[in-house]
Amino acid sequence: MPRTPAAAPTDEPTGTVAPGGPGAALGHGLRTRHLTMMGLGSAIGAGLFLGSGVGIATAGPAVLVSYAIAGVLVVLVMRMLAEMAAARPASGSFSVYAEEALGRWAGFTLGWVYWFTLIMVLGAEITGVAQIVTGWAPGVPQWVVALVVVVVFAVVNLSGVRKFGELEFWFALIKVVAIVAFLVVGVLLVLGLLPGTDPVGTSNLLGHGGFAPAGVGGIAAGLLVVVFAFGGIEIVAIAAAEAQDPQRAVGRATRTILWRILAFYIGSVAIMVLVLPWDAPVLQQGPFVAVLEVAGLPGAARLMEVVVVIALLSAFNANVYGTSRMAYSLAGRGDGPAVLRRVSGRGVPWVAVLVSVACGVVAVGLNAALPDALLGILLNAVGAALLVVWVLVAVAQLRLRPRLQAEAAARGERMSLRMWGYPWLTWLTLAALAGVVVLMLADPAARGQLLSTAALVAVVVGIYGVTALVRRRRAVV
Template identity: 85%
Template sequence: MMGLGSAIGAGLFLGSGVGIAVAGPAVLVSYAVAGLLVVLVMRMLAEMAAAVPASGSFSVYAERALGRWAGFTLGWVYWFTLIMVLGVEITGVARIVTGWLPGVPQWGVALAAVAVFAVVNLVGVRQFGEFEFWFALIKVVAIVGFLVVGVALAFGWLPGTEPVGTSNLLGHGGFAPTGLGGIAAGLLVVVFAFGGIEIVTIASAEARDPQRAVARATRSIVWRILLFYVGAVAVMVLVLPWDAPQLVDGPFVAVLELAGLPGAARLMEVVVVLALLSAFNANIYATSRMAFSLAGRGDGPRVLRRVSGRDVPWVAVLVSVVLGLVAVALNWLLPDALLGILLNAAGSSLLVVWVLVAVSQLRLRPRLVAAAGPEGLPLRMWGYPWLTWATLAALGGVVVLMLTDDAARAQLAATAGLVAVVVGIYAVSQVLRRRSTRATGGAAAESGA
């Protein structure tokens, strides 16, 4: 449920209409390709997480496979990305809620939401899990209800409706009205919508039976997410023309209003707020555990290792919460240009995670097999190593596509800058560490003399 809750967010509820606008009904192909990539990357990550559960997840595996620099870089790039996302999510919540309650200031809504979820994350991992379960369940119920209404609408089972057939799917310029270029552009819009599912492997380290938990979760979660994403978008392009302006404004609302459901717009606003709060809750958890793991490996301030009586890394949680508030302030105060650079840096960092997951799995598989002994690995990536190499090639293709698009190219440049800064910080920290070690060694030698 955590994986569902993290991956099913505003990207589906609001962003799917943008993908339809650029690719037409063929956005289904874009979602299928993006979904296949996510399935493969998650299978690789699950193989490593089932064999070696760790709260640092892919950061730990990158360090073991490629060296300390890789774990440091991946961990802090991911942490920075989620901190920026925290600000965007809570800003979105505040804007919607103040639309309902005009007398309440946005900063008040943001502060109240942050305070509530700080408490949820500080109380204990079990309470966090309960919260996230119910949040995710509400979203899942909303999507299942949408799919039921959409199918009834498509078949003309609702009062005053007729079967739509394939007129919207194949008319208005055909299935792919903007051609292969549109499918490629749609892929760029939707490929990062699945971000968040990787939190499953971060959380697995705190499960009662980590190996069994991560294996079960990753086997079931991916096809469910694909069903929800592809199913929801299929309903949209079946019942409405792909170039209908209301799809861009709010695709779920457009379908529900077509079905004659009163209050559809307000209902979806509530669902979007819950989706954003759920993702905010999960991302506080993910940032705090990543920071805790990095500090435990000597790649972050030692104070981040402090835990409460309930084994919650309370300092790491508070740091994430405070910086989430700072990110909210950035959303309201910074000039658009600077904020755009920061958000762009976060925008395509998921590619960095996916690429390093694939490379880590290539390098670690022989070691994991040797360590597992006769019992074998609890879960294996399919078609090793060829399918892993094919995934890397596909990710390279996504990068090439991004280079052909102005906005995506800016994201890549900003993400490359972020990675360069983090690598630079790592290099400086190593120099300082060596100097400190030499100074300590020299002082010890003089003391002994």
């Protein structure tokens, strides 16, 4: 049953509980700069450095349309999420808001679907790192590299949220500086201002089958990769619960990171499709490195490979954080094993972290069994699941906005952050998301992913039904 405003769901403990107990509180050591870089770090990973090449191969230069559509949608969805997070910061974020708006089933479903999605992303990040590192040292098996990554970042995430935030800040800063440098080099290359180069013109952009060689279906198929690429930015709302000043921090962080990510993605991909033919095999192997080699900067290309590894490690680090906090929140609301609620003396949900890491170990095993095929499988497995997250965020914001506004007015205040053009822009966002679904249905590969996501949601809803039935029977007894 949906809960009343007076009984709004929360994943924060009430009362004082001894450290390490199942209701102990999380730490509050994150600052605004940590949240900003965490959002950048989570979203700028495999989706940009590796997935962009897959997207270009799928849609051709028209993948820029895919990025633009997804970029506008993610700006709008994140604004809705930031509105709710600023009013009610919670480590379960959108799962908590969905529960309050639509009922416990929605919070359970959204939380566990998102958790599963991030676990898939963890596998993609590990695989990307392993592929690059074994290229440097061919004698090292991919699974060994993956196992080292899992162990190191388990230690990082268990060391406390403040240390995690600092490491993520510097990780993300390195790749932001690298992307800016890539954009500068790319613009000089496009204009023919580098030694031994001429202006590239539009032959690659409009040739080789045209701007959209695969048509609308290609754009739709490209959206799967694009949606995955932007996924991760919502971790800012999850981390707001551990910020020192949640309302101020989440507002500033979301305002700054959204436009930066759009510029990084669209700018980088535009350079790629201008400099090289969209069907060039090197774009799929490593799009950033391929462009820098055309620029005659082989040393910079090797440096970019190092940056790609750092970017993937950063995203992996942030996603371990996201999965553990979502599991912690679900457990706190009675929708997961109580043991996931245990918190260390450093304010870290250590059991939830170890469970996420254990799932990373499973991905290590998949690395050993499918070292070449795994990345493509995982990149395609999560796009439609993120669309489910976005839809429920928009629906929750539609339902909660009047309630949050009334609560602020009762306190003699105004909401610190509000969605633009409510409710019409929220409805328009939902219509656009429905349009994305229609486009995906028109493409056979995208249709399969959509059906797989529908099956995943159905399974999670079924699990909720079983657990709800068990709770009711225990209550009767």
